[in-house]
Amino acid sequence: MIKLTGKKFAKLTLATMTVFSLSSLMASEVSSMDVRKVCDVNKNGIQSVLNMASKYNKIAKKEGLEFMRLGMKTSQYISGTQKSIKNGLATVDILNKKKKKTGTVTTQYAAWRACSFAITALQQAKDAKTTWRLATPGDGYVY
């Protein structure tokens, strides 16, 4: 059993509050973002777009909202693009569940996809808090 002293308790509370306030701060900041602008690789540079993707996908993943397409998760698009940049490659391999290559996309496109997926996942979840009832028979769905 861990002994919780006053100092430890204060630290724990502060840490919990920081995590929660950071999450809610980020959730509110993404709702007003224009994905086409903030994820524009030509305008912002590939590294900045990838940083954006990493930052928001971390929250999406934690909330169980991470996107995937063609068998690749957003986090795989991020790591794949970073690996390609490091190796001086212009493309990212699309890998299926068994790690078999099924196609390629440019690093620029992969970065855009990762960034737009990460932010859209959070924006969509926020909207869905109110829209899901509109699809429910007996509730908001009228036919």
Next chain:
Amino acid sequence: MLLKVVKTITLLMLTSSVINAAEFNTQAEKDRLALIKYFEAKFEDPEKNRNTFFPYSTDEELKNGFITGLKHQDFAKGNYAFNKDGRAQYDEIKEMPPYEDAIEEGEALYSKKFKNGKSFASCFPDTSIGGLYPIFDESRKQVVTIGQSINECLTSNGEKKWKMSKGNMAKLQAYFAYETMEAEKKVDIKIESSDAAAAYQRGKEYYYTQRGYLKVSCASCHVQGAGQRVRNEKMSQLLGQTTHFPVYRLKWAGLGTLERRMGGCIKDEGQVPPKSTSDDMKELLYFMSYMSNDMPVDGPDIRK
């Protein structure tokens, strides 16, 4: 005198708990009845209801592709309740279903002794339990699926867990489903506390929430989209969606659990699916199964 008082108090407590139990599922019952009403209206006559429910379907498919006039219990067959062509193929395959061996293997697994000499019979003395899961475990305050219960039985007897999606897990569940069907039992999911009602509500929200890069919900395809066609397949309806699992899917060339199917559906929406034992997945299955309440268990079954 004392005996009379004890009897009265016991009776009062029992009555109160029955009343409370009935209250906790009020919303769920409302949802279930609304869903039955919706699907009965939708499939009463698709051709006549084209503008409301089938705006993109062709004249030919509306005229010749649907079995009409469906009532609540008919929906236990899933998509084959209304899909005329699909039903004909389904009836043919059912004459010699490819999952029969799996039921026998499931029975053998049920009877096989663990290393400690016990067997699944020590955890599941009644084998006709297919319609009772998922349950809400009040002591742990969580939804427990049949797969989770099977794995807990294994680990509590010193055995290794099974994979939740296929293999032995699907085979044993197929045996339970078959026994339940043979016993002519119905789906009977219970919501008996505020915690259970909250879990149901979260599962419902998950089902109706748009997600993934395609921004569709489970309901987009299986409520509003049910009966509509994607390529050459008509999509199944939420009502009766869980009555027949595990299923042998031609696409899988094998048997799979409901968790496996739902994981695939969520991937199709463009989102990483929740783990089979996560609260998200278990609560989703709890909601879906409640919607099939009062329908006959009809598994295992075959699907494309």
